[in-house]
Amino acid sequence: MADTSTRLLDGPRGPKPKSNFSRRNIMLYGTLLLVAVYYAIPLYVMIVTSLKGLPEIRMGNIFSPPMEVTFEPWAKAWGSACTGLNCEGLSAYFWNSVKITVPSVIASIIIASVNGYALANWRFKGANVFFTILIFGAFIPYQVMLYPIVIMLREMGLYGDLSGLIIVHTIFGMPILTLLFRNYFTSLPEELFKAARVDGAGFWGIYFRVLLPMSLPIFTVAVILQVTGIWNDFLFGVVYTGPDAYPMTVALNNIVNTTQGVTEYNVNMAATILTALVPLSIYFVSGKLFVRGIAAGAVKG
Amino acid sequence: MTLVESSISIRDLDLRFGNVEVLKGLNLDIGVGEFLVLLGSSGCGKSTLLNCIAGLLDVSDGQIYIGDKNVTWAEPSERGIGMVFQSYALYPQMTVEGNLSFGLKNARMSKAEIKQRVSRAAEILQIEPLLDRKPAALSGGQRQRVAIGRALVRDAEVFLFDEPLSNLDAKLRADLRVEIKKLHSRLGNTMVYVTHDQIEAMTLADRIAIMKGGQIMQLASPNEIYNRPKNLYVAEFIGSPSMNFIKGTLEDNQFVAEGLTIPMEGYSFAEGSRRSGAAIIGLRPEHILTGDNLASAVARAEAKVSLVEPMGSDTIIYANLGQHPIHIRMDGQASVAPGDMVEIGFQPARANLFDPQSENRL
Numbered sequence: 001m002a003d004t005s006t007r008l009l010d011g012p013r014g015p016k017p018k019s020n021f022s023r024r025n026i027m028l029y030g031t032l033l034l035v036a037v038y039y040a041i042p043l044y045v046m047i048v049t050s051l052k053g054l055p056e057i058r059m060g061n062i063f064s065p066p067m068e069v070t071f072e073p074w075a076k077a078w079g080s081a082c083t084g085l086n087c088e089g090l091s092a093y094f095w096n097s098v099k100i101t102v103p104s105v106i107a108s109i110i111i112a113s114v115n116g117y118a119l120a121n122w123r124f125k126g127a128n129v130f131f132t133i134l135i136f137g138a139f140i141p142y143q144v145m146l147y148p149i150v151i152m153l154r155e156m157g158l159y160g161d162l163s164g165l166i167i168v169h170t171i172f173g174m175p176i177l178t179l180l181f182r183n184y185f186t187s188l189p190e191e192l193f194k195a196a197r198v199d200g201a202g203f204w205g206i207y208f209r210v211l212l213p214m215s216l217p218i219f220t221v222a223v224i225l226q227v228t229g230i231w232n233d234f235l236f237g238v239v240y241t242g243p244d245a246y247p248m249t250v251a252l253n254n255i256v257n258t259t260q261g262v263t264e265y266n267v268n269m270a271a272t273i274l275t276a277l278v279p280l281s282i283y284f285v286s287g288k289l290f291v292r293g294i295a296a297g298a299v300k301g
Numbered sequence: 302m303t304l305v306e307s308s309i310s311i312r313d314l315d316l317r318f319g320n321v322e323v324l325k326g327l328n329l330d331i332g333v334g335e336f337l338v339l340l341g342s343s344g345c346g347k348s349t350l351l352n353c354i355a356g357l358l359d360v361s362d363g364q365i366y367i368g369d370k371n372v373t374w375a376e377p378s379e380r381g382i383g384m385v386f387q388s389y390a391l392y393p394q395m396t397v398e399g400n401l402s403f404g405l406k407n408a409r410m411s412k413a414e415i416k417q418r419v420s421r422a423a424e425i426l427q428i429e430p431l432l433d434r435k436p437a438a439l440s441g442g443q444r445q446r447v448a449i450g451r452a453l454v455r456d457a458e459v460f461l462f463d464e465p466l467s468n469l470d471a472k473l474r475a476d477l478r479v480e481i482k483k484l485h486s487r488l489g490n491t492m493v494y495v496t497h498d499q500i501e502a503m504t505l506a507d508r509i510a511i512m513k514g515g516q517i518m519q520l521a522s523p524n525e526i527y528n529r530p531k532n533l534y535v536a537e538f539i540g541s542p543s544m545n546f547i548k549g550t551l552e553d554n555q556f557v558a559e560g561l562t563i564p565m566e567g568y569s570f571a572e573g574s575r576r577s578g579a580a581i582i583g584l585r586p587e588h589i590l591t592g593d594n595l596a597s598a599v600a601r602a603e604a605k606v607s608l609v610e611p612m613g614s615d616t617i618i619y620a621n622l623g624q625h626p627i628h629i630r631m632d633g634q635a636s637v638a639p640g641d642m643v644e645i646g647f648q649p650a651r652a653n654l655f656d657p658q659s660e661n662r663l
């Protein structure tokens with residue numbers, strides 16, 4: 001028999017060559033690029049402006065890079081910008097936000113994950129009613145509850161305090177987080193839960209030793225949702241805390257809206273970026289896990 | 302098989318999901334050391350029954366005894382059972398050793414004892430080299446072995462299997478089937494095994510319970526189920542290819558259908574059943590005689606071949622007996638072609654008669 005290679009004729013052979021410049025690719029990457037630029041330009045302008053001195057800003061060209069880089073505005077935004085009457089910058093309010101966000105995120109995730117676990121795996125009496133009420137809660141507009149909660153907090157002596165705001169955030173995170181965890185736990189194989197019961201693990205044993213170790217993606221999603229949601233909150237912060245306990249967003253608003261003197265665009269920009277830094281870095285650090293968690297069950301009914 | 306002592310006793314068990322009644326007044330006694338297979342098509346309530354025995358479902362009514370204890374309200378872990386699932390259900394974040402010892406740790410057993418039991422189970426199942434691996438790094442067969450090991454370490458009186466081999470390919474399934482059988486003869490504990498695969502049921506079981514719609518249609522040895530099915534459903538369900546059924550009447554100890562008469566000499570009627578009137582005869586493809594075997598036939602007829610399916614070891618022939626379509630299992634070497642006439646013979650002793658109304662065996 002002849003050498004097998006002689007049986008190959010001219011023409012297509014092996015893997016089909018892919019063109020990097022096919023019409024489809026140009027459309028796809030063109031669109032992506034356009035969207036990326038659209039979102040990147042404001043950020044670029046903010047960063048550039050925050051590094052310029054006021055005289056340079058007044059020259060007007062907002063897209064040009066700084067001729068003379070200065071970190072003065074950043075220092076001022078952090079340490080000495082005026083929020084209304086006192087001029088201490090954002091630093092104190094940054095710590096307020098941390099003190100609000102960390103406990104609210106931890107508390108809401110712990111409670112919601114146990115709720116979701118109980119709803120998904122231990123069909124207790126009244127579970128459906130409980131779940132319906134919880135989901136219904138997600139659709140009530142915040143405005144309806146704003147004032148009743150003021151009264152409740154005042155009665156409890158927590159109004160104007162950080163702890164009051166923490167409780168409010170924890171409660172308002174409950175519907176969506178419980179739904180998120182319930183759906184994730186429902187998507188895990190039921191036989192795993194049954195096997196653990198046969199193995200003699202109880203309610204907490206199954207939660208901590210079996211389910212928790214396989215739930216990293218969904219916890220990441222929950223952390224991101226809560227950190228960004230609570231950190232970016234303005235309404236609850238302004239309603240339920242007093243001036244000393246304001247979160248960073250409220251302070252930022254006060255800096256930007258200060259009516260005395262000249263508008264320091266560079267300081268405003270720096271303050272804004274500083275405020276956005278926490279959610280931004282959360283996304284950068286855990287973006288991949290976030291996507292995986294979303295795919296794993298967050299969107300599954 | 303006579304039961305010396307029952308290991309599991311299920312008494313008037315009802316199970317409802319809301320309004321859906323899945324198990325209705327079910328009674329079942331399983332002997333100590335018995336291998337009982339629950340066989341039935343998908344959705345007939347096999348897993349539900351197994352979960353009730355395991356205590357993973359609360360029963361709606363009735364009682365369950367394991368040993369001589371009433372365990373109706375007992376937790377799964379208190380029932381002295383081990384359970385193996387179709388999807389293996391191994392804890393993905395634990396090593397094989399962690400999987401095996403999880404139940405023992407929950408029972409607060411001493412470290413030394415755990416170690417000893419794990420290594421014994423690993424040795425029996427030949428998974429010693431895998432102890433440090435995570436389940437993701439195991440093949441399907443290895444995973445199922447670990448899952449069996451998890452039941453093994455608990456030293457359970459009763460093993461419950463829920464379609465343990467369904468996720469494996471054909472070769473592995475056959476291998477593990479043999480291993481499970483060996484394991485049973487080595488351990489001698491009671492095993493309840495759910496499957497929808499009749500080969501698994503026939504090969505493994507001491508007794509088979511055939512289920513349909515949450516009720517047990519027949520509970521008997523594989524031999525009896527195959528040879529003396531109690532009703533039409535069981536007759537049709539067991540055997541592949543399935544039994545041939547021909548409608549006719551029974552008169553003068555003869556079965557008569559259009560263009561066909563089979564004398565029923567040698568057929569043992571069920572106790573108290575009628576000997577005349579409308580009837581359905583059931584003939585297994587392998588019990589219809591052809592070629593050299595014709596000598597032992599009590600009655601003969603001719604059938605016209607319409608389709609031939611050679612399968613190597615034997616050949617399935619689809620033919621028309623008058624206007625009754627039938628299929629026949631012939632020797633693998635038989636040379637027949639569509640259009641041929643073949644002579645076939647009947648053995649009344651191996652035939653089955655059913656009442657068309659009640660569908661019960663006559």
Ligand SMILES: Nc1ncnc2c1ncn2[C@@H]1O[C@H](COP(=O)(O)OP(=O)(O)O)[C@@H](O)[C@H]1O
Nearest residue numbers: 318321323341342343344345346347348349350
């Ligand atoms: N949690 C449940 N809720 C409602 N119906 C169920 C539930 N689990 C099983 N069923 C129903 O019970 C019947 C028996 O199911 P199952 O025992 O799983 O069957 P199988 O014999 O295939 O193992 C099915 O019709 C199924 O739809």
Ligand SMILES: [Mg+2]
Nearest residue numbers: 347348349464
């Ligand atoms: Mg099943």
